Amino acid sequence: MLKLIRERIAAMKNIAVFVTPLLFLTACAAPPESAQKPNVLIIVTDDQGYADLSAFAHSASDISTPNMDRIAQDGVLFTQAYVTAPVCSPSRAGWNTGRYQQRWDPKPGWSPGLPNNVTTIAEFFKQAGYVTGKVGKNDYGDGQQKQDVREYPLNHGYDEFLGFSSHAHDFFLLSSEIEKRTPDPYGHSAALGTLFENRGKRSFENGYTTEIFTNWAIDFLKRNGSEPFFLNVAYNSVHHLIHEVPKRYLDRFGAPPIPNYDPDTMGSYYDYYQKYAQLGVIGDEDMRKYYLANLACLDENIGRLLDALEGAGLSENTLIVFFSDNGGSPYTGANNRPLRGSKYVTFEGGLRVPFMMRWPAELPAGQIYPHAVSTLDVLPTTLEAAAIPLPPTSRLDGRSILQAVKTAVPPTTSDRPFFWEFSDRWAVRQGEWKLVKSLSAIDPRPTSQILTSGDSAEDQPALFHLQSDPAEERNVAPENPEVFQRLMRLFEQWRGEMRTAGLANEKLVN
Ligand SMILES: [Ca+2]
Numbered sequence: 483m484l485k486l487i488r489e490r491i492a493a494m495k496n497i498a499v500f501v502t503p504l505l506f507l508t509a510c511a512a513p514p515e516s517a518q519k520p521n522v523l524i525i526v527t528d529d530q531g532y533a534d535l536s537a538f539a540h541s542a543s544d545i546s547t548p549n550m551d552r553i554a555q556d557g558v559l560f561t562q563a564y565v566t567a568p569v570c571s572p573s574r575a576g577w578n579t580g581r582y583q584q585r586w587d588p589k590p591g592w593s594p595g596l597p598n599n600v601t602t603i604a605e606f607f608k609q610a611g612y613v614t615g616k617v618g619k620n621d622y623g624d625g626q627q628k629q630d631v632r633e634y635p636l637n638h639g640y641d642e643f644l645g646f647s648s649h650a651h652d653f654f655l656l657s658s659e660i661e662k663r664t665p666d667p668y669g670h671s672a673a674l675g676t677l678f679e680n681r682g683k684r685s686f687e688n689g690y691t692t693e694i695f696t697n698w699a700i701d702f703l704k705r706n707g708s709e710p711f712f713l714n715v716a717y718n719s720v721h722h723l724i725h726e727v728p729k730r731y732l733d734r735f736g737a738p739p740i741p742n743y744d745p746d747t748m749g750s751y752y753d754y755y756q757k758y759a760q761l762g763v764i765g766d767e768d769m770r771k772y773y774l775a776n777l778a779c780l781d782e783n784i785g786r787l788l789d790a791l792e793g794a795g796l797s798e799n800t801l802i803v804f805f806s807d808n809g810g811s812p813y814t815g816a817n818n819r820p821l822r823g824s825k826y827v828t829f830e831g832g833l834r835v836p837f838m839m840r841w842p843a844e845l846p847a848g849q850i851y852p853h854a855v856s857t858l859d860v861l862p863t864t865l866e867a868a869a870i871p872l873p874p875t876s877r878l879d880g881r882s883i884l885q886a887v888k889t890a891v892p893p894t895t896s897d898r899p900f901f902w903e904f905s906d907r908w909a910v911r912q913g914e915w916k917l918v919k920s921l922s923a924i925d926p927r928p929t930s931q932i933l934t935s936g937d938s939a940e941d942q943p944a945l946f947h948l949q950s951d952p953a954e955e956r957n958v959a960p961e962n963p964e965v966f967q968r969l970m971r972l973f974e975q976w977r978g979e980m981r982t983a984g985l986a987n988e989k990l991v992n
Pocket residue numbers: 528529569570721807808
């Protein structure tokens with residue numbers, strides 16, 4: 483029986499090879515009536531380091547993520563995938579829209595928000611008839627804790643949502659009871675208490691966010707498996723508060739449990755969060771243990787999600803895109819080696835992330851894709867996979883990489899530049915050259931000494947050749963003045979476009 487299925491799939495693939503070029507010659511062509519639209523599952527992890535995925539040959543020796551690795555084993559592992567910002571909110575604004583978030587956030591910072599005149603990935607899928615769902619972290623840096631704003635998932639394309647709208651959320655404390663007793667349940671970028679569910683709120687007396695989000699996702703795909711769905715599972719793991727992990731995982735790594743926040747004895751939640759969201763009370767080596775425990779729980783839950791997909795018979799025709807929203811944090815025990823820097827900065831450690839795609843019906847298995855891509859490409863790539871045409875007025879900054887990944891060739895526009903600007907830090911990459919200015923140190927908090935490589939600051943723009951120097955250790959600007967000037971001009975041109983011809987002058991694209 484299995485053999486028969488494989489032969490039928492092989493036959494379908496042959497047909498697809500014949501039909502596909504015709505489809506994409508005519509951008510508005512509809513897919514064949516008989517074609518079963520793929521489901522799309524986007525799994526986003528939070529602050530996962532570049533060395534913290536064991537599918538990578540360069541992964542850290544203490545890392546084991548067997549379930550995440552299943553996505554690479556049955557699909558494609560990307561070694562040079564970038565996000566659009568080294569921190570959560572702007573990175574999420576970028577991939578959700580396929581556009582540089584600087585278009586509406588011209589002085590790029592922590593809180594781009596989501597304007598009305600940009601179409602989100604969920605809206606494209608919903609307009610095409612998909613059932614859409616989101617679970618977990620919803621963070622565009624603006625409109626937090628509110629349901630009547632554009633940033634709330636049900637107001638930008640999602641039919642269903644369970645999760646939180648803030649930068650961080652307590653992993654354990656999810657009840658209305660603790661919310662009422664806490665003087666500042668939303669007192670910082672981190673929140674505790676009830677989760678948002680659709681247009682209401684839901685209290686969990688017990689539970690753990692990684693497990694609750696997975697349960698919800700499994701229920702969603704079981705309920706909606708008979709029709710094409712678009713599901714975004716956005717875990718808050720492995721973000722602070724990293725020590726908040728079920729005890730059985732802590733025991734595995736010898737990490738001592740730390741009591742949960744208690745409003746009766748510990749003052750404000752803000753103080754509790756600040757105490758543990760940095761090195762100090764927790765030392766370098768213990769922080770790594772908490773990180774490994776937190777990641778192990780995440781990995782097992784991703785395994786449950788993959789099992790459920792297979793159990794429902796949906797695995798073959800579901801396109802999974804997996805990535806971290808930014809590089810590993812220097813305060814959580816993450817490891818970005820061999821890259822320089824971390825979350826918050828524009829060296830590779832802040833921007834280059836674990837990224838995988840799996841679609842057994844269409845994509846090769848066990849492949850490594852070594853060419854540079856961006857999470858800006860997620861929107862056009864998944865739309866092409868679903869044969870959903872973009873409107874002629876579309877002005878996406880990302881581009882579909884589907885055909886290039888299918889055939890294991892570089893993207894046709896392999897010389898395209900990639901740009902980053904966040905606070906006073908920026909960078910531009912074209913080909914193997916990268917120009918970086920990351921002026922300020924991250925912040926006064928002490929950073930990990932054992933996991934972070936390289937200084938996070940450069941006083942002047944520095945030029946690196948990534949192929950020969952992926953760790954950005956040797957500034958070769960003096961020997962390459964023409965390259966330096968070319969990249970500087972590219973960046974200034976891009977920054978000028980973001981600041982003067984940005985989204986404010988555009989009409990709604992569709
Ligand atoms: Ca993040």
